Amino acid sequence: MAAAAMEGIRHSEAKLTVYVHPSNADDVRRAVARQLNTLLFSYEDRFDGVLLAHEFQVEGTKAKLMDGLVPYFGVPVHANMLMFSPQPGMILEGKVEMLGKESIHAIVLGVFSAAIMSDDIADRFRFKRKRGGGKFISKSDRGHEIKRGSMIRFSVKRVDTEMNCHITGSLVPPHTGSMLWLSVHDAKYASEINSGKSKSRDVDIKIEQSVHDHTTVNNEDTVTNSERPRKSRKRNDDAN
Structure with a gap:
């Protein structure tokens, strides 16, 4: 039996720059995916939701020196994300x-x-x-x-x-x-x-891929910066 689409799930796009340690230069895509995957299923207040899944395209690389660190290089990424943003009343x-x-x-x-x-x-x-x-x-x-x-x-x-x-x-x-x-x-x-608007409740979530938008993340070998998503759900100021 098909189920009606559940509220709270939305799609979003973002332009990101992921800074990769030079030791991962031989496999940039894998390094980017590993860093982004650490962000799955965690709530991020700055984009008001939880990342469920993502797909991304690497758009190129550029050298960038970060203060106090060895020369990381920036990887521009275009990400499509599946977000979970439950709100009162949904x-x-x-x-x-x-x-x-x-x-x-x-x-x-x-x-x-x-x-x-x-x-x-x-x-x-x-x-x-x-x-x-x-x-x-x-x-x-x-x-x-x-x-x-x-x-x-x-x-x-x-x-x-x-x-x-x-x-x-x-x-x-x-x-x-x-x-x-x-x-x-x-x-x-x-x-x-x-209705024609219904869809399966079983969402094919690619757990091995992930992207975090509008945030900065630091760990031992990578750093992620991102711009605000171009498409996102408008915050409901009355839902607190």
Whole structure:
């Protein structure tokens, strides 16, 4: 079954200059990729998101002397990036990893943790304890249940960037709950799935490639500088 496109994922472009140590001159592309890959799945406040994947093209090299260092050479790079930028009010999808009467804990995109506390679990659900765990069951339809392993849709309440994009969610808004149940019984969600705008939930993320935009990174053998992306999502000043 196809799934509607999840909010919070965006594409961005950036012009970067990656400074490579002379010892890596024989394989510049590999040196650039290794440095950029260290930046995967880390939140960067300066571009308001987490880098999920990237592709890049090396546009040439130029010698550049950096103060206090041996002569690094700069590698101009044009990067296409896949970013994750969740904001309050967005609808996300996640897999339930653990739940109890007071909370539901899920994983988004296989990486980011999300917690839905009891106050944010709609009154339409009740918790039923069972041996080895429990599950939430809708009071109006026993077929609508959320248990460990369930895929759920939920609304974002808060995002803690200090904890690398930890998400606090809610199941109170409409069109949230078990994705399996919603796909059959929720007209809006079913329409999204069946429309031409829908796409597979399984995103082909190239973990071996990565790019960080609008930041400077230092480590023992490379330094990355970048310009602000030419295409990026406008920050929602009201979403705090």
